[in-house]
Amino acid sequence: xxxxxxxxxxxxxxxxxxxxxxxxxxxxxxxxxxxxxxxxxxxxxxxxxxxxxxxxxxxxxxxxxxxxxxxxxxxxxxxxxxxxxxxxxxxxxxxxxxxxxxxxxxxxxxxxxxxxxxxxxxxxxxxxxxxxxxxxxxxxxxxxxxxxxxxxxxxxxxxxxxxxxxxxxxxxxxxxxxxxxxxxx
Numbered sequence: 001x002x003x004x005x006x007x008x009x010x011x012x013x014x015x016x017x018x019x020x021x022x023x024x025x026x027x028x029x030x031x032x033x034x035x036x037x038x039x040x041x042x043x044x045x046x047x048x049x050x051x052x053x054x055x056x057x058x059x060x061x062x063x064x065x066x067x068x069x070x071x072x073x074x075x076x077x078x079x080x081x082x083x084x085x086x087x088x089x090x091x092x093x094x095x096x097x098x099x100x101x102x103x104x105x106x107x108x109x110x111x112x113x114x115x116x117x118x119x120x121x122x123x124x125x126x127x128x129x130x131x132x133x134x135x136x137x138x139x140x141x142x143x144x145x146x147x148x149x150x151x152x153x154x155x156x157x158x159x160x161x162x163x164x165x166x167x168x169x170x171x172x173x174x175x176x177x178x179x180x181x182x183x184x185x
Contacts (some may be wrong), residue, residue, distance in 0.1 A: 054082055
């Protein structure tokens, strides 16, 4: 039986049903917090760590729809070949590397999504919004009472953080305030 982090990475990289930053199951509501290139770099580092720690057949990751994935069948074969003890030891050795992957960027099994930001997170999300405004995204809105950012229908809808663009710059400047997924409405 794999531990939570290993299972999260395995499922995440396997490309099962999507995680998003809002209560709905619509993957289009997930707002990426890092670029695809950065996500792939983190995924490759996690896979390399697992390989170096005994999961030799761990397949290469790829990014699709702002989610980190690997082919399902190859992931299953790598876990089976490594065995539970080796997998668990590799997961433990790679916990820090795996933990650098933003949770919202991992594809997860349906029903295993992390809790999205909610009303209890509104104050931190307001600080995040102000930080984004202070760092080059002046139109970034405050969150609503449910902890979601009302971005749909604004100039921000569809804009993704790519290396060096304003969303990427703001994200990096503000990640000490909030580094998890965010919900949009």
